[in-house]
Amino acid sequence: MNKGEQEAYKRDYALAKAQGKPFFPYAVYKDLVVATFAIGFVIFLAIWAPIPVGEPVNPATTDFVPRPEWYFFFLFELLKIFKNENALTPVIMATFIVPNVLMVLLLITPFIDRGPERRIWRRPIALTSGVMVIFFLGYLTHLGAESPGAETGIELENLTPEAEAGLELYLANGCTACHAIKDVGAPGPGPNLTNEGEKGRTIQWQIDHLIDPRSTTPGSTMPAYPNFTDQEYQELAVFLNGLGTEFR
Ligand code: HEC
Numbered sequence: 093m094n095k096g097e098q099e100a101y102k103r104d105y106a107l108a109k110a111q112g113k114p115f116f117p118y119a120v121y122k123d124l125v126v127a128t129f130a131i132g133f134v135i136f137l138a139i140w141a142p143i144p145v146g147e148p149v150n151p152a153t154t155d156f157v158p159r160p161e162w163y164f165f166f167l168f169e170l171l172k173i174f175k176n177e178n179a180l181t182p183v184i185m186a187t188f189i190v191p192n193v194l195m196v197l198l199l200i201t202p203f204i205d206r207g208p209e210r211r212i213w214r215r216p217i218a219l220t221s222g223v224m225v226i227f228f229l230g231y232l233t234h235l236g237a238e239s240p241g242a243e244t245g246i247e248l249e250n251l252t253p254e255a256e257a258g259l260e261l262y263l264a265n266g267c268t269a270c271h272a273i274k275d276v277g278a279p280g281p282g283p284n285l286t287n288e289g290e291k292g293r294t295i296q297w298q299i300d301h302l303i304d305p306r307s308t309t310p311g312s313t314m315p316a317y318p319n320f321t322d323q324e325y326q327e328l329a330v331f332l333n334g335l336g337t338e339f340r
Pocket residue numbers: 261262265266267268269270271281282283285288291293301305309312313314315317328332
């Protein structure tokens with residue numbers, strides 16, 4: 093900037109400062125121009141160099157195990173803490189009751205703690221609870237990151253070839269979307285099948301249940317699997333009935 097430009101700038105600046113510039117339209121106009129360029133640039137990038145959102149959707153997939161993004165791992169793990177016969181209880185506890193109780197506690201903190209002290213080390217209760225919440229969230233996130241998904245496979249000992257085939261069918265037909273065996277698969281809505289063999293079902297019972305769950309379990313919400321071959325039903329049933337007894 094040379095001398096003349098400098099003078100001109102100072103003159104404009106002094107004038108603007110003396111007179112003031114109205115917010116409308118002056119500031120609004122400037123914001124509008126900059127925002128248009130910024131958003132336009134983002135739109136341009138989105139068209140010119142699009143970044144795909146993960147794997148393309150495959151509606152025919154059968155072995156997909158739903159797993160949340162990493163920042164939801166703590167909620168995902170919280171679900172597993174509340175184990176209950178009723179599949180809804182963990183969901184209500186972990187996604188509604190616990191988070192909301194904590195939020196309400198946070199909101200009423202200023203009304204409970206009326207002390208004038210602001211130095212954090214003079215507020216041991218606030219300090220300890222704050223650190224504990226952060227630690228607990230971190231710990232649950234770590235557990236969630238470590239917890240195995242279907243891709244690690246289900247490790248079971250003593251599988252016979254027939255049961256091995258049953259396991260393959262189990263993995264290939266989306267059973268993991270509702271059931272878990274040894275923490276692999278979804279925590280619900282179906283029951284954990286790790287010890288299914290201990291229930292003492294017969295092979296025929298398992299086959300009937302697969303063909304039409306409501307025939308053996310009135311009111312069941314499990315989908316029917318009427319299209320396996322006789323051999324496949326046999327393999328699945330042998331696999332299921334050995335879980336927790338022969339195969340662990
Ligand atoms: C959409 C969710 C869903 C899918 C998918 C699903 N199930 Fe289920 N399953 C359930 C529910 C809910 C129950 C509990 C009600 C019942 O027993 O029928 C259940 C129960 C079971 C039981 C326990 C029966 C008992 O009482 O001993 C077995 C075994 C089972 N499922 C096997 C399978 C197999 C094998 C597959 C895949 C071929 C599968 N499930 C797919 C939801 C599902």
